[in-house]
Amino acid sequence: MGLFKSKEERKIERDIAVRKGINAMRRNVKNLEKNEKDYLDKARRAKKLGDEKQLSFLKNTLRRTAAQRRVLERQMLSLETALQMKNQAEAMGEFAKSLNAVSMAISETFASTDLEKTQREFMSSVEKAETMEQRMEILLDMNEQMFEAEPASVEGIVTDQELDALIEGGTGEKAGAFDDEIAERLKKLEKELDEK
Numbered sequence: 546m547g548l549f550k551s552k553e554e555r556k557i558e559r560d561i562a563v564r565k566g567i568n569a570m571r572r573n574v575k576n577l578e579k580n581e582k583d584y585l586d587k588a589r590r591a592k593k594l595g596d597e598k599q600l601s602f603l604k605n606t607l608r609r610t611a612a613q614r615r616v617l618e619r620q621m622l623s624l625e626t627a628l629q630m631k632n633q634a635e636a637m638g639e640f641a642k643s644l645n646a647v648s649m650a651i652s653e654t655f656a657s658t659d660l661e662k663t664q665r666e667f668m669s670s671v672e673k674a675e676t677m678e679q680r681m682e683i684l685l686d687m688n689e690q691m692f693e694a695e696p697a698s699v700e701g702i703v704t705d706q707e708l709d710a711l712i713e714g715g716t717g718e719k720a721g722a723f724d725d726e727i728a729e730r731l732k733k734l735e736k737e738l739d740e741k
Contacts (some may be wrong), residue, residue, distance in 0.1 A: 563628055570621040577614035584610060 550558075588603040 563624070567621060567624055567628070570617055570624070574614055574617055574621065577610055577617065580610050581607060581614065 584603050584607040588600055588607060591599040591603055
């Protein structure tokens with residue numbers, strides 16, 4: 546079953562094993578410290594009692610326990626340092642992977658961009674826009690000429706007096722006559738414009 550574990554699962558198992566080892570070492574160091582304290586208390590009692598044999602035995606035991614604790618602390622320090630270095634290496638590895646992914650994305654972007662085709666399409670668009678702009682200018686010029694010609698023609702059809710009369714609210718036969726006359730002149734103007 547362990548053969549089919551993914552790389553990530555194996556990494557997690559290794560990290561757990563390292564942490565368990567460090568925690569076990571910490572517990573052992575605490576136990577050794579407690580033993581040292583107990584041996585020290587016993588050595589004090591043996592000294593008070595004047596038991597040199599027991600005192601010598603406790604000193605040797607205390608010396609071995611302290612040495613064992615220091616060795617274990619050094620091992621734990623080495624393991625913690627190695628773990629820290631491993632974490633730094635993994636962080637650098639992740640950075641390298643991310644940097645590689647970014648560089649590949651940039652390469653793909655440039656590879657998928659056909660600059661020549663883009664330039665051709667841009668130039669074609671610019672030409673079309675210029676052509677459209679010229680056509681719009683021609684259309685605007687034609688409309689401007691048409692509107693410039695219109696007021697002169699309209700003045701001949703509808704006089705200022707007729708407009709003043711309409712504005713003053715003249716109604717009845719005279720207003721009706723003006724309306725008929727205006728309609729007739731508008732028809733003539735439309736005919737003239739159609740002939741052009």
